[in-house]
Amino acid sequence: MTAPASLPARRSARQTLAAVWLAFAVLLATVLLPATPAAAHDELIGSDPAAGSAVETLPAALTLTFSAEIAPDEGASEIQVTDAAGTTLNDGAPVVEGTTLTQALAGTASDEVTVLWKVVSSDGHPISGEFSFTVTAPPAPSPTESASPTPTTEPTPTAEPTVTPVESTTPEPVTTEPAASATPWIIGGVVVLLLVAAAVAYLIVSRARRTRPGARDGSDAAAGR
Numbered sequence: 001m002t003a004p005a006s007l008p009a010r011r012s013a014r015q016t017l018a019a020v021w022l023a024f025a026v027l028l029a030t031v032l033l034p035a036t037p038a039a040a041h042d043e044l045i046g047s048d049p050a051a052g053s054a055v056e057t058l059p060a061a062l063t064l065t066f067s068a069e070i071a072p073d074e075g076a077s078e079i080q081v082t083d084a085a086g087t088t089l090n091d092g093a094p095v096v097e098g099t100t101l102t103q104a105l106a107g108t109a110s111d112e113v114t115v116l117w118k119v120v121s122s123d124g125h126p127i128s129g130e131f132s133f134t135v136t137a138p139p140a141p142s143p144t145e146s147a148s149p150t151p152t153t154e155p156t157p158t159a160e161p162t163v164t165p166v167e168s169t170t171p172e173p174v175t176t177e178p179a180a181s182a183t184p185w186i187i188g189g190v191v192v193l194l195l196v197a198a199a200v201a202y203l204i205v206s207r208a209r210r211t212r213p214g215a216r217d218g219s220d221a222a223a224g225r
Contacts, residue, residue: 013208020200042068042121044129051131058089058109058135064101064117071120072096080116083109083135109135 046065049055062081070077077096081089081103091106101119113135118128 013204016204017201041125041127042066049133054134054136056137058105062103062105066099068122069098070096076120077101078118079103082114084111110138
């Protein structure tokens with residue numbers, strides 16, 4: 001009459017094992033889910049003029065290119081272009097078209113030009129950065145009064161001006177450091193959780209096996225009668 005008593009024990013062991021695996025799944029989801037949005041932000045992938053490049057004259061416009069479309073809302077994008085003396089070179093508001101941001105420029109500049117930018121990424125988060133390029137042409141000379149020529153008996157030959165070619169440097173590509181990978185930490189957490197689940201399952205199965213001999217003896221005794 002003791003044989004039916006083993007059914008509740010088996011059912012209880014199965015329910016306990018199912019609860020352990022459910023807890024394991026919840027812990028695994030807790031470890032994996034926070035690591036997924038780490039690389040969601042967009043980034044600047046190029047500009048014209050390029051960062052670190054040298055140009056002969058200030059271009060009519062500056063163009064920034066991003067890895068995804070940026071927010072086109074008014075005021076969402078900000079950019080400031082200044083020369084070496086700190087003079088602003090912006091001409092009007094920036095224009096957003098898909099993945100590009102264009103800022104019209106005005107004035108003259110020489111030496112280093114600094115660009116500060118801030119936009120709203122496609123995931124809704126603001127991103128910003130800074131870079132510079134160089135204008136190699138010297139500023140236009142200020143007009144001066146020409147001196148009256150001194151009469152001479154013989155014309156004095158003048159040396160022909162020499163033209164020195166300006167070497168243009170190759171634009172350096174904009175590089176970004178990849179975010180540190182969280183894969184080793186995730187794999188380690190999964191291995192630890194698997195070991196814990198295996199140990200709990202082994203204890204449950206061992207406890208269930210200990211209860212079987214008593215139940216089997218009772219059933220044999222009932223059969224002998």
